[in-house]
Amino acid sequence: MTEDHWVPPVVLLAVDLVILTLRQSRLHVLLIERGIEPHKGALALPGGFLQHAEEDIIAAAHRELSEEAHLDVESLSLEQLGVYGDPGRDPRGRVVSVAYLAIAPRLPEPIAGTDAADAAWQPIERVLSGDLDLAFDHRRIITDGVERARVKLEHSSLATAFCGPTFTITDLQDVYEAVWGISLDPRNFYRKVQKTEGFILPAGTARKATTGRPARLFRAGPCTVLYPPMVRPAASPSAKE
Amino acid sequence: MTEDHWVPPVVLLAVDLVILTLRQSRLHVLLIERGIEPHKGALALPGGFLQHAEEDIIAAAHRELSEEAHLDVESLSLEQLGVYGDPGRDPRGRVVSVAYLAIAPRLPEPIAGTDAADAAWQPIERVLSGDLDLAFDHRRIITDGVERARVKLEHSSLATAFCGPTFTITDLQDVYEAVWGISLDPRNFYRKVQKTEGFILPAGTARKATTGRPARLFRAGPCTVLYPPMVRPAASPSAKE
DNA sequence: GTAATAGTGTCTATGAGACAATATCCG
DNA sequence: CGGATATTGTCTCATAGACACTATTAC
Numbered sequence: 181m182t183e184d185h186w187v188p189p190v191v192l193l194a195v196d197l198v199i200l201t202l203r204q205s206r207l208h209v210l211l212i213e214r215g216i217e218p219h220k221g222a223l224a225l226p227g228g229f230l231q232h233a234e235e236d237i238i239a240a241a242h243r244e245l246s247e248e249a250h251l252d253v254e255s256l257s258l259e260q261l262g263v264y265g266d267p268g269r270d271p272r273g274r275v276v277s278v279a280y281l282a283i284a285p286r287l288p289e290p291i292a293g294t295d296a297a298d299a300a301w302q303p304i305e306r307v308l309s310g311d312l313d314l315a316f317d318h319r320r321i322i323t324d325g326v327e328r329a330r331v332k333l334e335h336s337s338l339a340t341a342f343c344g345p346t347f348t349i350t351d352l353q354d355v356y357e358a359v360w361g362i363s364l365d366p367r368n369f370y371r372k373v374q375k376t377e378g379f380i381l382p383a384g385t386a387r388k389a390t391t392g393r394p395a396r397l398f399r400a401g402p403c404t405v406l407y408p409p410m411v412r413p414a415a416s417p418s419a420k421e
Numbered sequence: 422m423t424e425d426h427w428v429p430p431v432v433l434l435a436v437d438l439v440i441l442t443l444r445q446s447r448l449h450v451l452l453i454e455r456g457i458e459p460h461k462g463a464l465a466l467p468g469g470f471l472q473h474a475e476e477d478i479i480a481a482a483h484r485e486l487s488e489e490a491h492l493d494v495e496s497l498s499l500e501q502l503g504v505y506g507d508p509g510r511d512p513r514g515r516v517v518s519v520a521y522l523a524i525a526p527r528l529p530e531p532i533a534g535t536d537a538a539d540a541a542w543q544p545i546e547r548v549l550s551g552d553l554d555l556a557f558d559h560r561r562i563i564t565d566g567v568e569r570a571r572v573k574l575e576h577s578s579l580a581t582a583f584c585g586p587t588f589t590i591t592d593l594q595d596v597y598e599a600v601w602g603i604s605l606d607p608r609n610f611y612r613k614v615q616k617t618e619g620f621i622l623p624a625g626t627a628r629k630a631t632t633g634r635p636a637r638l639f640r641a642g643p644c645t646v647l648y649p650p651m652v653r654p655a656a657s658p659s660a661k662e
Numbered sequence: 663g664t665a666a667t668a669g670t671g672t673c674t675a676t677g678a679g680a681c682a683a684t685a686t687c688c689g
Numbered sequence: 690c691g692g693a694t695a696t697t698g699t700c701t702c703a704t705a706g707a708c709a710c711t712a713t714t715a716c
Contacts (some may be wrong), residue, residue, distance in 0.1 A: 188470035190431035193506070193517060229429035233515050234508045263504050263519050265434070267475045274474050276434060276517070278504050350695080368679060370696065375677095392694025393686040407655065411678070414648065591668080609706060611669065616704095633667025634713040652705070663716100670711070678703080685696070 191265070194277040195241045196227035196318070198261060198325030199249055200359075201284045201301065202342050207358045208301035209322055210249055211314075218271050219315035223302070225322070227277065241280045249299065257283040257341040259332075261325055269317050277316075281325045283341040329359055335409045337379055340400035346383045348395035349373060360412055372410065378403030432506070435518040436482045437468035437559065439502060439566030440490055441600075442525045442542065443583050448599045449542035450563055451490055452555075459512045460556035464543070466563070468518065482521045490540065498524040498582040500573075502566055510558050518557075522566045524582040570600055576650045578620055581641035587624045589636035590614060601653055613651065619644030 199210040211223040226248035230240050241258060245251050258280055265276035306312060307322055314322075332338040339355045340347070353369045373379055380398040388394035440451040452464040467489035471481050482499060486492050499521055506517035547553060548563055555563075573579040580596045581588070594610045614620055621639040628635065 188433050188435075189472075189474035189476075191434045191471070191474070192429050193432045194429075230432070231430075233430035233432070235430075236508060237504065237506045237517070260503055262501055263478065265478045265519070267477060276478070278506070348695090365679070365681085366694095367681075367696080367698090371698095372678080374696095388687065388694095390694095391688055391692070393688095393696080395695060408677075413679095589668090606706070606708085607667095608669080608671095608708075613705080627668095631667090632665070632715055634669080636668060649704080654706090665714105665716085667714085668712075670709105672707105672709080674705100674707085676703105676705080678701100680701085681699090683696105683698075685694100687694080688692085689690100 189274070191274045191276045192270075192272075193230045193237070194227055194275055195230075195237060195244055196225040196264075196277050196279045196321060197241060197244055197249070197282055198225060198279060198322055199245070199251070199282045199284055200304075200325065200329055200342075202286055202355060202358050203301055203303075205354045205358055207304040207326070209304055209307055209325075210299060211302050211307070211312075212248060212300075213298040214315055219313075222313040222315040223307075223318075224315035225279075225318050226299070237278050238280075241278075241282075245282060251282070251284055251287075257281075257338060259328075261321070261328060264317055264321060266317065277321075279321045279325065281328055283329070283338060285342060285344045326359075330412070333359055333410065334412050335406055337400060337404050337406060340380070343400075346397040346399050348386065348397060349380075350395060352380070352398075356410070362413060376406055376408070376410075379406060430515070432515045432517045433470060433511075433513075434478070435468055435470045435516055436478060436485055437466040437505070437518050437520045437562055438482060438485055438490070438523055439466060439520060439563055440486070440492070440523045440525055441545075441566065441570055441583075443527055443596060443599050444542055444544075446595045446599055448545040448567070450545055450548055450566075451540060452543050452548070452553075453489060453541075454539040455556055463554040463556040464548075464559075465556035466520075466559050467540070478519050479521075482519075482523075486523060492523070492525055492528075498522075498579060500569075502562070502569060505558055505562055507558065518562075520562045520566065522569055524570070524579060526583060526585045567600075571653070574600055574651065575653050576647055578641060578645050578647060581621070584641075587638040587640050589627065589638060590621075591636060593621070593639075597651070603654060617647055617649070617651075620647060 201208055210226060212226055214220050214222050214224050227244050231243065238258070242253050245253070245256070261279040261281045263276060263278055267274060269275065302312070304326060307314070308319070329338065333356060339352055342355045343351050349370050350366070352373060353364055353366060357363055378401040381401045383397045383399040386394040386397045442449055451467060453467055455461050455463055455465050468485050472484065479499070483494050486494070486497070502520040502522045504517060504519055508515060510516065543553070545567060548555070549560070570579065574597060580593055583596045584592050590611050591607070593614060594605060594607060598604055619642040622642045624638045624640040626635065627638045
């Protein structure tokens with residue numbers, strides 16, 4: 181099958197980052213406006229080519245995270261999402277992109293990128309609805325990323341990655357409600373997360389802002405795998421949204 | 422950051438296939454003995470480079486499946502597992518490999534590959550135990566593939582992909598026991614799969630081989646997502662193996 | 663009949679879901 | 690005190706797990 185003088189084709193390798201966070205109890209993804217062709221003016225995921233032939237792929241992801249999103253690696257969940265390499269997905273040639281999913285706690289408002297014309301958090305519904313002009317196959321990548329996050333919330337402690345170092349049970353519930361797009365009963369949620377071994381640990385009693393009883397604070401526990409898992413109800417017509 | 426004359430580095434793109442099947446109620450993976458350097462003589466996953474610059478990655482996976490394993494695409498589960506691209510994983514240069522997970526029903530015995538010196542099913546325990554000489558980072562890829570299969574058995578009808586067109590409940594239970602490496606109660610298993618909507622459908626009553634009551638036959642149902650999921654018990658000391 | 667495997671029924675413990683009631687803050 | 694949010698408790702229903710029992714074949 182392979183001939184003596186046959187040489188394998190080469191491809192350009194890129195990384196793309198699906199960075200999710202919560203803003204005003206809604207799921208957002210970080211997108212930048214492309215300043216150059218192709219797809220100039222369209223919105224795109226932060227990302228870029230490998231810098232040199234020896235660069236680690238995950239290192240490139242971290243680099244882009246820092247360069248384009250100004251997010252530091254510190255305590256930031258980063259996970260490989262998949263490979264997107266359809267021929268023709270990029271007019272510049274055969275570009276194969278490794279997508280990563282990153283979860284960030286709420287951050288100080290807008291982020292100005294370096295080689296990005298503009299960076300902004302976009303509500304996930306607007307992105308997936310098809311109203312926005314997305315570059316390349318990035319809508320598909322975002323769809324996959326959101327679905328991955330939804331599944332991971334069930335079986336891992338990923339939800340705490342959306343929160344700061346300490347958080348209340350209600351904060352955590354907001355994460356589940358925003359990512360899953362449904363509403364949950366606070367009492368049952370409270371009981372559930374409390375009894376899930378190693379999920380969250382008490383972190384002192386709370387201060388309070390406005391009104392009502394002050395909530396207790398928690399921090400992420402040692403367990404990354406939730407057993408038993410959080411159960412995601414089958415999508416109901418009486419959902420939030 | 423990027424200079425005017427900077428050009429991105431290129432990489433070689435390969436696919437690797439983790440092909441799992443059941444033989445004598447034990448999980449096996451298809452490995453070939455490498456006939457050429459590097460790692461000549463070591464065992465490796467079926468796979469290879471893209472054939473040309475326009476080839477679809479998934480198409481390349483299917484091609485290798487056919488070329489090296491003589492398995493046809495027909496009704497064969499094939500899913501992207503991840504990207505393995507550490508610099509230095511291949512002495513020939515920067516090779517980035519996209520791994521796919523394939524599940525095959527029991528097949529006619531040994532498979533002679535085309536450009537592979539030898540192809541054989543290896544029991545998964547022997548492969549993961551470290552006794553065998555595995556090429557590249559293929560032990561890690563296999564580990565990831567097995568773990569993926571374990572998880573997918575919980576939430577999808579993947580188990581039926583290990584079986585032929587029709588199968589008994591016991592056949593299906595064998596799949597779960599082999600992949601999960603535990604033993605399950607036949608009565609509870611029977612009840613569980615029966616009541617899981619759309620998982621399996623009756624396919625006539627059965628013929629029989631040796632002794633005992635003949636089993637009913639089933640075929641895969643329409644649902645790919647199992648709800649409620651099959652629950653994998655926490656690993657117990659009283660397990661099979 | 664016996665041996666062997668297939669399939670059904672029953673009981674119990676656990677957890678999810680609905681929802682009432684109590685606690686603790688602010689003013 | 691009343692308003693608001695946090696936390697606990699109780700009830701019911703579904704289901705996983707343990708396990709006794711019945712059914713259907715070959716001999």
